[in-house]
Amino acid sequence: MAKFTRRDFIKISGGAALGVAGAGMLSHWAWPQSGVIPDPGTTPDRIVPSYCGLCFWNCGILVHVKDDRIIKLTGNPHHPLSNGKLCPRGTGGTGLVYDPDRLKKPMIRKEERSRQVFREVEWDEALDYTAEKMLAIKKKYGPEAFALLTHGSGGAWLRQLITSYGTANIGVPSYALCKGPVETGFFLTYGANPPEVENTDMRNARCITLIGTHLGENMHNTQVQDFSQAIGNGAALIVVDPRYSVAASKARYWLPIKPGTDTALLLAWMNVIIEEQLYDADYVGKYTTGFDELKKHVADKNPEWAYTRTSIKPELIRETARLMAAFEPSSFIHCGRRTTWYGDDTQRLRAIAMLNALLGAWGRKGGYYLPAQMDLPGYPYLKKSDYKPKPPVDQPKNTAYPFAEAILATGLRDASIPGSAAYDIHGWMVYGTNPLSSFTQPQKTYAALQHLDFIVSVANLPIEIAGWSDVVLPECTYLERYDDLNSPPFRVPFAALRQPAIAPMYDSKPAWWIAKQLSTRLGLEEYFPWQDAEDYLRVRVKNAALDWDSLKKNGVIVGETQPIYIEDGIVPTFDTPSKKIELYSAQLKAAGFDPMPEFKPVEEPPEGMFRLLSGRAPVHSFGMTTNNRLLGDCYAENEVWLNDKVCEELGIKDKQQVVLVNTEGARSHPVKVKKTRRIRPDCVFLVHGFGSRQRKMEFAFNKGASDTVQMNKDTTDPLIGSKALNVNFVKIEQEV
Amino acid sequence: MRPKRYAMTMDTKKCVGCSACVIACKNENQVPLNHYRDWIEQELSGDYPHLFMEIRSQRCNHCSDPPCVGICPTGASWKTKDGIVLVDKKKCIGCKACIAACPYDARYVHPQGYVDKCTFCIHRLKSGLTPACVEICPTASLVFGDINDPNSEISKVLNAREYFVNHVETGCKPNLYFLK
């Protein structure tokens, strides 16, 4: 109860304050109880279901349109990825459609590349010119000398174009810079990798362990829904992160690990679980191979051993190991996503995969479900090229990354610097990716940009890479176009449609149209037998025996529920050489790698420097939303997180502007300090995607600092060729 | 029948502070850029490494004794029978007394010249919809409803969980309940 003693004191003096003061005590009857009910007028006149394009998760959305203006976006309740809910980015898609800085017309570069001077042209001229340049490259060097860098749904159309043009050099940044280690680490262990929509069964879990994986900041919608549901159900949460992430704030145990030492912790956990016989013995016996070798391997890697490496106290390691084992098999270590951290990442992910196997989590309820997928045949393209393109050139001349499962986008970039690879790349088409913001080793990206004969970008905003291009083709946003069906492996099979809610604004066009137009100009029309995207989609939908009208009306068709757990009777199969879960990997051994993960110390930050870590803010997707003014309302510029004690030692105040300078001397844009207890003293943290130097991105221009600028070090995973992002060190300069 | 008393619960345990509720409100209610009807607060306490962080999604508390209504000299601020506190923008003279009187800083001056605030999305309620922020929230941290109806979801949540409200000391009887 509130204390009103002080009020009594007041009454001695204030009580005399006439009726005026007394009036304040009058109660309800005196309040006005009528007035106009406000209505903001946002009731839509039509609702178009589609799927989101503000990240690659592809949630089902409802686009609310009034007078041909998109007024709001909500989650499609029928769509299993959104369940009627959206993350903030998806909600803020209106800020992209109505971004005043959008590309409005095709452009052709007028002066030398670095000057970024363009003239606006009509589509015909832009497309003719692009085709002419592409044909010239084909003629001069062969089609392999042309590469497509792509990310996101619209890329499918350009993939078809570029494949039929004759090159295999098609790269997405999400392998080498993102999921490579987790895909391959799990594949080497289980013969399957966690799909795009990770198959963690969080909603049924009773104990969840996160290594990094900052859910809540990493805002993949379904995953966060499941995560919070688990928290609501009282699931135990263990978070390993040098930073007190949002997820850590929900955790029973937060282990502020010394960056780069997770493998030691994972080995010690396995040590405890094996020593104390806490593993799922049935599961291990039935499905795994190499347990004895593993037991031997971790025998000396006890918590005391790990403590000296990770700085996590031995009793904490034991307690957490017992906790996760107590709930098996509804207990799992999250596989993570952006696992490109230190260069030894595939092995760390192997350790995660193996620990999950000890818990018996793969294929189990509350662990990793075994996803189902809709049977959706591809478009029946009849014409197949007889041209056998040269093998892709994404791996450097004298090195091979034998376990790479996808083409390395960074490798294609490197091959564009003459003489680096088996043959040179001379032309780029860039779609839905911004290498200047998302590729590490920016020095190499700039070198490549200087050497390329021709660059064409398809973009919807004047991003950095567009500025460096010879032709810029303005694509309409995901809310103004059709794209290919989305039907990822998930807990239920489904197929979802992206369809336009409004006509493309300005002179922007969808990727399918651009691809089709270029195909005729490149003489590849036979590879594009469909009239338009709708025609293409109808064929696919029909061939899958689905109903087009219902798909259009509901945005999604959900298939029959299928069993997804071993408990439901699925007999799991493992596509590894031994057809078992490989705790010991003979194929790694054969290729000259450690058959079981070893802890390898990472380089320490030099005196006075800090390790640079990067991650997500919930309202932004990389650099693709930093110009979105609506989302900017919730987070307009990033700040560099610096431990409060360190700030005091250095005499740095909260919100003070500083510059980050890395070991190579690369300087960041001025950025404000977030003085906080939420991070270890040996590292700093930046939200990725900020610090745009592209003037035409008027809102994002010069806001915050880019982490990429500081990522000069070239540390590569020897198994798969992915690039490490957490290996750079910065010092803090106070004079700005 | 008892009159309705609309209220909202906000689960500090599940909320991740993502701001989807803020963005959804901005779209739904045409809240101008750089203005906020709802917002996120993060409050960190404790010493490294024993930290504690509470995350709250905040908005007008639709107080049962709303000082903003009491102080309004024109009757522009008013309260519906169901307990929703509103501003009749035509009557508002922009004196800002209500802004000063609100312990939660839940009101702001709309650039078009009147005071604006959370309406509990009253325009949606009549069509049976929940407020925009409630609808969007990916973690289902927000529950809206009539706490005078013992069978409503919100009443059940309040029965089942421990909760607190902000600024009891001001005596305005807020109706935004934070679940612990």
Added chain:
Amino acid sequence: MNGIEFMSNRANPGIDPFSIWGWQIPVYLFLGGLVAGLMIVASVQEYKFSEKWEPRLSRIVPLLAMVLLSLGMFSLYLDLDIKGLKLNVIRLYMTFQPTSPISWGAWILVITYPALALWFLAGISPAGMNGLAAKFRFLRFLVPLCDWANGIKGKILVANTAIGIALGIYTGVFLSSMASRPVWHSGILGPLFLISGISTGAASLALFKVNHDLAKSFIKWDIFALVTELVFLGLFLLDNLSGEAFHKAAAMLFLAGPYTGAFFGIVVLLGILAPLSLEWADLTEKGKAPVMAAVLVLIGSLALRCVIVCAGQACHCLFSGQMFIN
């Protein structure tokens, strides 16, 4: 334990940081207080001590008060955040909201004008009025009014005193009714602003060239008011210090915080102690500086309102009992 690290993504203009009221409100409160002081001091003086009263003042003071009051209301009007011509302000007078101090204030202001006008008329002798009406025929309607006012002069003076007190207290209640702002939410604020208004009224009246006795009375009024103000200021701080954590913190804003200098330097020293000593010297015939004293009192009184309005806006409380200073 360390303090709290607080983060919010709200950034409403005028709210974060809180500064919805600029100079207009302190000026409005100051002028309101001044008018209240003029009304109280002059009407009490005229009513109670008519022997030393100078009738000329019965005409000048109400007129001056009306002008000052209008300036004050204009200042308030300037603060309103409405688009365009701000005609909506008429809404203030299309209703009476019994729970709203501002509504009370608006209506008090409305009755203040006729009260002052009647006082003015009562200050003109019926004969004089007849003379005026003869010269300016359109003033003829005032003749009966003037007669009437002269007839009930006593009542008019009592009414002016009462309205002055209401007005003076209102300027404080305007702020103190808000539980949301710990600095303001003190019952002392009404009496404090009233007494401060009286001091400005008395100090201003002391500027008029009047007979020695009357002049001395005004100075006595002011000394009384300033001493009382000092006591009320002390009570105001004590009141806050005796409250919950954020009320204590509110007091610390003045005792050892961003407002300490302005509060003690300008309000207390320059605005109260300095004029007090000047006036004391005046009263004891040791010196003469009525202008200086009056100017200081006016500055101090304006400063008091500025400091309180600013400090009140600078702090608001987090629910956890932490106070937040922008």
